[in-house]
Amino acid sequence: MGDLNTAMIEKYRNRFLKEVEANVEEGEWVKMCMQCGVCSGSCPLGKFWEHPPQEIFMMIRAGKRDEVLSSESVWMCTSCYNCIVRCPRELPITHIMHGLAHYAKRLGLVPKNQPTAKFAQMFWDNLMVKGRVNELKLGLNLYFMNGIGDGVKVALKNQKIGMGMLKSKRMNPLEAVGGHAVKDLKGFHAVLKKAQELEDKRLAEHGA
Ligand code: SF4
Numbered sequence: 684m685g686d687l688n689t690a691m692i693e694k695y696r697n698r699f700l701k702e703v704e705a706n707v708e709e710g711e712w713v714k715m716c717m718q719c720g721v722c723s724g725s726c727p728l729g730k731f732w733e734h735p736p737q738e739i740f741m742m743i744r745a746g747k748r749d750e751v752l753s754s755e756s757v758w759m760c761t762s763c764y765n766c767i768v769r770c771p772r773e774l775p776i777t778h779i780m781h782g783l784a785h786y787a788k789r790l791g792l793v794p795k796n797q798p799t800a801k802f803a804q805m806f807w808d809n810l811m812v813k814g815r816v817n818e819l820k821l822g823l824n825l826y827f828m829n830g831i832g833d834g835v836k837v838a839l840k841n842q843k844i845g846m847g848m849l850k851s852k853r854m855n856p857l858e859a860v861g862g863h864a865v866k867d868l869k870g871f872h873a874v875l876k877k878a879q880e881l882e883d884k885r886l887a888e889h890g891a
Pocket residue numbers: 715716717718719720721722723736737740769770771772773774776
């Protein structure tokens with residue numbers, strides 16, 4: 684009977700669900716969702732998203748590959764963990780949402796100009812230079828993310844905060860031209876390179 688059940692489940696798992704299970708962090712949990720809606724109801728932001736988590740999981744199980752992987756919603760999770768602590772099935776919802784975003788990025792399916800994806804790339808590029816985030820540079824890049832005109836407007840709007848940070852020495856303008864590096868920057872890059880190779884290998888084995 685056990686074998687029969689397993690065979691039935693296997694038969695009705697669609698190709699996209701299998702793809703998610705093979706390639707998305709914690710993706711193997713999606714089939715455990717019982718569609719109770721607690722996660723979507725608990726998510727402080729879900730009501731503003733096109734597809735809150737419960738809906739995303741339902742769409743995966745319905746094989747809606749394009750809609751899920753090109754969705755803005757998978758980029759909107761703020762990792763507040765509200766959903767995880769309340770899910771009666773203990774799904775690692777936060778990780779799945781981030782995993783879906785990461786997978787969509789690898790496949791080049793991120794919506795154009797998606798701000799969270801842009802910021803994530805900015806953060807990563809910043810971190811890669813010295814192995815530590817240069818907060819001042821990151822802040823400036825963020826302000827000017829949508830062009831000089833927008834950047835000047837945001838900077839003017841926040842000038843009081845900036846001046847306050849300068850006065851209280853929470854911000855050092857010299858950081859914009861320098862910044863501290865980790866002790867072993869070469870080693871740091873080597874670790875990331877190895878991790879990237881392992882991830883590429885894993886995805887190639889799964890045909891992603
Ligand atoms: S709370 Fe858990 S079981 Fe309920 S819909 Fe969300 S993920 Fe599924």
